[in-house]
Amino acid sequence: MERNSKGGTKVNTKFSDFLVSKERSAKKLIDILSKNFDYVSVLGTDVFGKVFSVSKEETIIKDSNWSEQGFVIRVYKNKRFFEYSTNEMTDAEETAEKIVSLFDETESLNMNFTEYPQFREDSMTETFSKGYEKEPQNNEHIIIEKLTEIKDKAFSLSDNLISFDAIFEWVKVSKFFISRNKNLKQSYLWSQGYCIPTVSDGSKIKYSYKTYSGLKGLELIDEMIKGTEENISHTNSLLNAKRIIPGEYEIICSPEISGLIAHEAFGHGVEMDMFVKNRAKAAEYIGKRVGSDLVNMRDGAKSAEHVSSYFFDDEGVLAQDIKIIEKGILLDGICDTLSALYLKKKPTGNGKRQSFERKAYTRMTNTFFEPGNDKLEDMIKSVDNGFLLIDEMSGMEDPKEWGIQCMILSALKIENGAVTDEVYSPVILTGYVPDVLSDISMVSGDFYLSGSGACGKGYKEFVKVSAGGPYIKTKARLG
Amino acid sequence: MIMTNVLIKIFNDLHIKKWKIEKTEKNSEEFFMIKNKIDMTRGKKIVSYNITLYRDFSEEDKKYTGSINFEISPEENYTDIVKKIEDSYKLTSGIKNKYFPLARKKTDSVLNYEKTSGTEIANKIIKIFSDLSECGKGYINSSEIFINKVNKTILNSSGLNINFDYMDNTVEFITTWKDNKESEIYSFYEFSEFNEKSFSEEIHKKYKFAEYKTKTQDTPELKNMPIIISGEAVKEFFRYFIVKSAASTKFEGTTEFSPGDSFGNDKINIIMDPDVKYSTRSYKFDNDGFPLSKTVIIEDGILKTYHGNIKYCNYIGSEPTGNIGNFTVLTGDKSVNEFKNSKYIELLSFSDFQIDYSTGDFGGEIRLGIYFDGEKEIPVTGKALGENIKNIISGLKLSSEKQQINNFTGPESIIITNL
Numbered sequence: 101m102e103r104n105s106k107g108g109t110k111v112n113t114k115f116s117d118f119l120v121s122k123e124r125s126a127k128k129l130i131d132i133l134s135k136n137f138d139y140v141s142v143l144g145t146d147v148f149g150k151v152f153s154v155s156k157e158e159t160i161i162k163d164s165n166w167s168e169q170g171f172v173i174r175v176y177k178n179k180r181f182f183e184y185s186t187n188e189m190t191d192a193e194e195t196a197e198k199i200v201s202l203f204d205e206t207e208s209l210n211m212n213f214t215e216y217p218q219f220r221e222d223s224m225t226e227t228f229s230k231g232y233e234k235e236p237q238n239n240e241h242i243i244i245e246k247l248t249e250i251k252d253k254a255f256s257l258s259d260n261l262i263s264f265d266a267i268f269e270w271v272k273v274s275k276f277f278i279s280r281n282k283n284l285k286q287s288y289l290w291s292q293g294y295c296i297p298t299v300s301d302g303s304k305i306k307y308s309y310k311t312y313s314g315l316k317g318l319e320l321i322d323e324m325i326k327g328t329e330e331n332i333s334h335t336n337s338l339l340n341a342k343r344i345i346p347g348e349y350e351i352i353c354s355p356e357i358s359g360l361i362a363h364e365a366f367g368h369g370v371e372m373d374m375f376v377k378n379r380a381k382a383a384e385y386i387g388k389r390v391g392s393d394l395v396n397m398r399d400g401a402k403s404a405e406h407v408s409s410y411f412f413d414d415e416g417v418l419a420q421d422i423k424i425i426e427k428g429i430l431l432d433g434i435c436d437t438l439s440a441l442y443l444k445k446k447p448t449g450n451g452k453r454q455s456f457e458r459k460a461y462t463r464m465t466n467t468f469f470e471p472g473n474d475k476l477e478d479m480i481k482s483v484d485n486g487f488l489l490i491d492e493m494s495g496m497e498d499p500k501e502w503g504i505q506c507m508i509l510s511a512l513k514i515e516n517g518a519v520t521d522e523v524y525s526p527v528i529l530t531g532y533v534p535d536v537l538s539d540i541s542m543v544s545g546d547f548y549l550s551g552s553g554a555c556g557k558g559y560k561e562f563v564k565v566s567a568g569g570p571y572i573k574t575k576a577r578l579g
Numbered sequence: 580m581i582m583t584n585v586l587i588k589i590f591n592d593l594h595i596k597k598w599k600i601e602k603t604e605k606n607s608e609e610f611f612m613i614k615n616k617i618d619m620t621r622g623k624k625i626v627s628y629n630i631t632l633y634r635d636f637s638e639e640d641k642k643y644t645g646s647i648n649f650e651i652s653p654e655e656n657y658t659d660i661v662k663k664i665e666d667s668y669k670l671t672s673g674i675k676n677k678y679f680p681l682a683r684k685k686t687d688s689v690l691n692y693e694k695t696s697g698t699e700i701a702n703k704i705i706k707i708f709s710d711l712s713e714c715g716k717g718y719i720n721s722s723e724i725f726i727n728k729v730n731k732t733i734l735n736s737s738g739l740n741i742n743f744d745y746m747d748n749t750v751e752f753i754t755t756w757k758d759n760k761e762s763e764i765y766s767f768y769e770f771s772e773f774n775e776k777s778f779s780e781e782i783h784k785k786y787k788f789a790e791y792k793t794k795t796q797d798t799p800e801l802k803n804m805p806i807i808i809s810g811e812a813v814k815e816f817f818r819y820f821i822v823k824s825a826a827s828t829k830f831e832g833t834t835e836f837s838p839g840d841s842f843g844n845d846k847i848n849i850i851m852d853p854d855v856k857y858s859t860r861s862y863k864f865d866n867d868g869f870p871l872s873k874t875v876i877i878e879d880g881i882l883k884t885y886h887g888n889i890k891y892c893n894y895i896g897s898e899p900t901g902n903i904g905n906f907t908v909l910t911g912d913k914s915v916n917e918f919k920n921s922k923y924i925e926l927l928s929f930s931d932f933q934i935d936y937s938t939g940d941f942g943g944e945i946r947l948g949i950y951f952d953g954e955k956e957i958p959v960t961g962k963a964l965g966e967n968i969k970n971i972i973s974g975l976k977l978s979s980e981k982q983q984i985n986n987f988t989g990p991e992s993i994i995i996t997n998l
Contacts, residue, residue, distance in 0.1 A: 118655070155831065157894075159674045162648035169652040170625065185607075185623040187652050202622040205698065211705065214618045240670050262832040298833050298937060305833060305937050343965065346800075377613055377721045379753065379763065438619070457625060459611065496931035498946075500763045505930035505944035505963070526935070528963040530944045558751055559767045579942075579963035 110231025111317065113287040116146035116274035118169060122189050126278050129173065129192040134280065136200055138218060139176035141279035143414055144189075145169065145456045149271030152240070154247035156255070156263060161240065166271045166564065170456035172414075173199060179215040181438065182206065185457045216441050221281040221416070228411035230288035234318035236270040243268055246321045250328055254297055257332045260339065262305070263298040268321055277416035284416055290315050290407040290564070292552045293324045297335040306338035306525070308491065308509055311552035313407055313566070334490075338510060341525035346579035350486035350514075351529075352479050352571055355548035357489040357508060359567030362397055363467050363555065365504045365533040366390075367567070368497030370399075370424055370433035371450075371462040371557075376442050380499040382430060390430045391537030396470035397425040399434050401449055406566035407551035408465040415451035415460055422448050428537070436462040452563045461557055469569030472543025479542045479573045481517040487578065488512045488519055493526065502533040511578070531576045544571035582628060582653060583734060589664050590632075590736070597633035597644075599681065599739075601866060602626070602732040608697035610705065610724040615712055618721075626653045632664070634671035635678060645674030679893035682868040684738030689863050697726035700773050704750060707779055715756075717786040720763060722752035733868040741868050746771040747859045750778075754785040762792035764928065764947075769985040771859050777983075788928060788947055791958035798924070798945050798962040805918045806964070806995040807925040812932035812943070814987040817908050819968055820849055822936035824876050826887030830894045833937050836882050843972040845880040846911060851903035860904025860986040869901035908989030911977030915992040918976070925949045925992070926964065939968035971995045 126142040133140040149164030170187035173195070182203045189195060236243065247266040254264045270291040277284045292313040299306055310331040312323050353361060366382070374380035382390075401410045401419030412418050415437040423431055435443070436451030439462055452463035480488070493507035506529040513522040551566030580588075583600055590598050607623035628651040635644050647667045651660055701724050712719050727747045734740050748770050755763045764785045768778065808816065820842065828834040836842070853871035855861050864870055867889050876886050885897045892899035919925075929943035942965035950959045974997030982991040 118659075121656075122654075157830070158676050160648075161670055161674065163650050167650060169650075169654075180617075181619050183619065183621040185621065185625065187625050187627070188654060190654060198624075199622075202620075206617075206620040209617070209698075209702070209705075212616045214613060214616045238666075241673055244673060298831075300835075305835065307833075307937050346962065346965075377753070379720060457623060459609070459619065459621060494931065494933065496944075498930060500761070503930065503944065503946070503961075507931075507933060507943075526938075526940050526942075526965070528942055528944065528965050530930075530961070530963050558765055560749070560751070577962070579965050 110233060111235055112231050113229050113272060113289045115227065115229065115285055115287040118146045119144045119274055119276050123276065123278070125189045125192050126171070129189070129196055130278065130280065132192060132196040133173070133175055133199060137175040137177045139279070141174045141277065141416060143172040143416070143456065144276045146274045147271060149269060150240070151267065151269040152243045152247055153265060153267045154244065154251050155265045156251070159244060164269050164271050168455040172453070172456050175199060175203065176216070176218070177203070180213040181216060183459065214442070216438065219441050221279060223281045225283045228286040230315055232289050232315065232317035236291065236318045237272070239318055242318070243321065246325065250295060250325055253328050254295070254332055257329060258299060258336055260299040260301060260336055261297055261332065262300045265294065265296040266324070267294040268324070269293070270317065273410070277412060279416065282416050284412050286411040288315060288410065289317060291317060291320045292407070293320055294552065295324060295328060295331050297332055299335050299339060301339045304339055306335060306341070308335040308338060311550060313551040315405055315407065315409060337523045338525050341510065341523045344511070344524045344527055344578050346577070348575060348577050350483045350573065351576055351578070352483065352486070352488045352514065352573050354488070354490050355546060355568045355570060356492050356550050357506065358469050358569040358572045359467070359550060360492045360495045360506050361504065361536065362469050362569060363464060363565070363567040364495035364497050364506060365536060366397060366424065367399060367464040367467040369499040369502065369533065371464070372433040372435040372443060372445070373439040373462040374499050375433065376439050381502050382433060382499065385430045386432065388430060389428050390534050391425060391428040392540045393427045394472055394540050394543045395425050395428045395537050397468065398423055398470060399464050399467040401465040404466040404468065404549055404566065406466045406549045408565050413449045413451045414453045415447070417447045417449045417451060420449045434462055434464065436460055454561050454563055458561060461561060463557070463563050464555060464565045466549060466566045468549060468567060469543065469572060471545045471547045471570040474542040474544050476544050476546065476571050479544060479571060480514060480519055482542065482573065483514040484516060486514045487524065488514055489527065489529065504529070504531050504533050504536065528579045529576050530579065536574055536576050539575040540572050542573035546570045583732070585657070586628065586630065586651070589661055593665055593668060595632055595668055597635060597681065597736050599631040599733070599735040599867070601629040603629070604730045605727055606697070607725065607727045608701055610701050612708065612722045614719065614721065615709060628653070630664070632668050632671055634668070642678035643675050644678045645671035645676060647671050647674070677894050679890045681735045681737045682739050682889060685741060685868065685870065687741045689743040697728060700726050700748070703773060703775060704778070707775065707782070708752070711779065711782050714783070714786045715790070716758050717754055717756045717789055720753040720755040722750060725749040733864065733866070735868060739868040741864055743863060745859070745862060752782070754782065754789045756786065756789035756793050758790070758793040760793050762789050764789045764792065769859050770857050771861060772857055774857050777857070791949070792947055792960065795947065795958045795960040798948060798959040799950055801924065801962070801964060801998060804922045804924060806998055807915060807918060807923060807992050808995070809925055809927055809992040810982070811984055812926065812929055813982070813990060813993055814984045815932050815934055816941060816993060817849070817906070817987070817989060819934050819936055819939060820847065820877060821906055824882050824885055826885040826891035826895050826897055829885055830891050838882050838884055840882050842877065842880050842882065843969070844975050846977055847877055847880045848909040849877040850875050850907045851886055851900065852905045852907050853903050855905040855907070855986065855988060857983065858905050858986045862904060865902040867901070869899060871901045871903050874900045874903065905986040908977070910979050910981050910990045912979055913976065915978040915980055915994065918994045919951060922953050923951050924959070934968070941966060941968060966998060971997055973997065
């Protein structure tokens with residue numbers, strides 16, 4: 101039984117009744133399709149959540165965008181895979197007929213197919229569940245009350261505030277993965293919150309956002325309440341923000357920015373479906389130095405307890421903890437099942453789908469730099485003329501050429517070993533990944549993960565991830 | 580019993596007087612290719628019911644509307660559906676938003692595309708990829724084809740009952756050029772009806788970009804010369820004006836513009852148009868079932884009207900236009916070539932060009948540009964462009980050359996003369 105931080109019992113995330121009611125149909129479908137195909141699996145998903153948004157003059161309650169309820173049937177024959185996504189499973193015979201017909205239709209395309217070897221799955225029957233402290237479901241009135249309290253507090257703190265959004269979202273995840281050899285079930289809950297103030301001094305408009313996330317329930321809102329004052333003060337400071345004179349600077353990255361660099365710089369670069377397509381420079385660097393001795397990096401649903409800490413991935417592979425970089429040396433990448441088959445490697449439990457409607461790709465989970473031994477105050481003292489990068493907006497990967505772009509909302513100037521109150525916004529960080537990682541000269545002992553955003557592959561396929569780490573000191577071009 | 584009838588019966592049984600149902604049925608075919616081989620194919624059939632329940636009430640002579648939005652899946656059992664609807668409706672009593680009405684009664688059926696099969700379209704795309712799989716030292720590294728046919732029905736308690744079809748297709752492809760080094764260009768191409776000529780031209784253009792990328796030098800400092808931004812970033816740049824003139828933005832308080840205000844450049848003319856050929860956002864009705872028509876929002880640089888759905892337009896007291904998915908920016912009267920007589924830089928591709936719709940800050944890392952030093956054109960990469968739209972708007976020029984990127988039609992290039 102899981103215990104909460106005060107030693108009490110956590111609430112268990114109940115497995116979906118809907119999926120329980122569909123298990124028999126899924127097994128029947130596997131039996132029917134197994135007459136036609138060498139391998140059949142069914143992933144069933146019931147992901148349900150709510151978003152609550154309270155702003156100055158409007159309250160919104162709706163289903164979470166992460167909500168989904170449906171099935172992916174994967175079949176294998178003639179050395180190739182086919183998948184069918186549907187949210188209707190009652191008539192297994194009709195679904196099987198449709199799958200056979202669609203598979204045969206694509207056979208007639210007169211095209212060459214990638215040939216995959218037959219793969220074997222270990223036998224496994226297991227049910228997994230994670231707990232949380234406070235139940236968010238059916239506590240909608242409490243959620244709206246607390247978000248309204250945050251919003252009212254924000255407006256009491258600043259006359260410059262023209263808009264404020266307090267947003268809370270909880271999501272309960274239930275999935276099963278069933279094949280001839282496997283019957284896995286998992287259920288867990290994550291939640292996230294955003295506080296987004298927009299301020300104006302009459303001529304300029306500025307905003308920022310403070311985010312909260314984790315494998316938590318209603319208890320997350322209490323964290324949101326505590327952060328309001330600092331959030332408003334920080335956003336007001338952006339009204340006096342300057343633009344950075346473009347150039348290369350010494351920088352100290354907050355855990356949030358460290359995570360963004362880990363995710364964009366290396367995470368995407370070691371997604372091994374990119375190795376299959378020959379689109380990743382990292383493939384040439386396995387076993388080679390890519391950063392300073394201080395660089396240690398991990399990814400894995402088992403590497404941390406955060407929003408992407410599932411028990412098995414969307415292809416029925418158990419979660420793992422993958423060391424990607426050790427003391428600056430690139431050890432290995434992360435891999436979905438099909439890419440692993442192609443590359444003759446073991447899958448790492450990183451096969452994720454945006455939803456049951458989409459294909460599985462190699463995706464990150466919880467990606468981070470490991471903490472070091474430096475203290476933040478010593479790191480700041482070591483900088484004569486540089487910047488402390490505070491909060492992120494977005495990033496974009498470039499696995500082929502290892503370029504990195506991070507859009508950063510704000511930075512504080514560091515001068516003669518002290519952080520000043522000079523704010524700069526927005527800031528664009530660019531660089532060549534091995535340069536940025538090789539220049540890492542100090543790493544703090546702090547550790548913080550953030551999982552409030554979504555990660556896309558190119559411009560689509562958004563999945564939940566977390567990223568973070570310690571404070572790191574390096575050099576990069578800012579503009 | 581048909582699901583929509585089941586839902587309406589439940590609404591009646593629970594005395595829910597104001598409601599909307601959006602039924603969406605999606606049939607998809609998906610093809611994933613690595614070079615000339617199909618890596619995987621997928622099929623999809625999804626039916627979903629998106630429900631919005633509303634509760635109108637008055638307090639101290641003021642009218643309010645509480646609402647809640649949720650999904651019902653086709654295989655949920657009757658008891659669960661009733662409970663979900665009942666619980667959701669209870670929550671609307673705690674929501675005190677300004678009043679707004681529903682779209683008025685209309686019964687219509689519209690077909691937005693020719694009924695060709697998904698496989699037929701996919702075959703055409705695969706053939707083009709096959710024909711253009713190699714081009715000089717370039718090749719198509721990989722591609723993903725998504726053919727989505729969608730049927731939508733919108734019903735509401737005011738008697739609205741409309742049904743329409745549309746296509747929402749996507750092709751992602753990577754063009755690679757292998758010379759002294761290997762470089763790639765990522766492309767994301769969206770369309771409804773398939774335009775073979777436009778698609779082939781897009782592939783050729785991206786081959787050229789990939790070739791340029793293998794020959795790049797460092798980007799010079801972006802000073803003392805016209806900066807030309809071409810292609811996809813132009814669409815993103817003009818989205819600033821769309822957001823700043825939206826009723827929802829006015830309601831949030833994050834636009835400083837009101838009808839009659841100037842954006843600072845009288846060459847900017849923007850029209851929202853629900854009927855643009857090849858666009859995936861061409862619908863005759865929005866998600867509320869509100870009928871859409873062509874609307875001028877910015878004329879000679881002046882905001883003419885806010886645009887938005889029934890809810891937000893009612894909130895701010897503006898006439899609703901409905902949510903129109905396409906926007907057209909009128910082109911300028913000079914060719915971009917007229918700005919290429921002396922030193923200039925043309926930015927063709929960014930890592931991720933972004934514009935902040937609140938502040939007007941825009942920019943991104945330069946992945947590919949062409950720098951003309953007065954004598955020769957040099958492909959360049961690296962460094963970042965970062966500016967605020969308010970600082971450059973007065974000197975902004977629009978090219979006479981035109982482009983269409985899915986739901987955007989407008990100038991192919993914008994020219995910043997006063998960075």
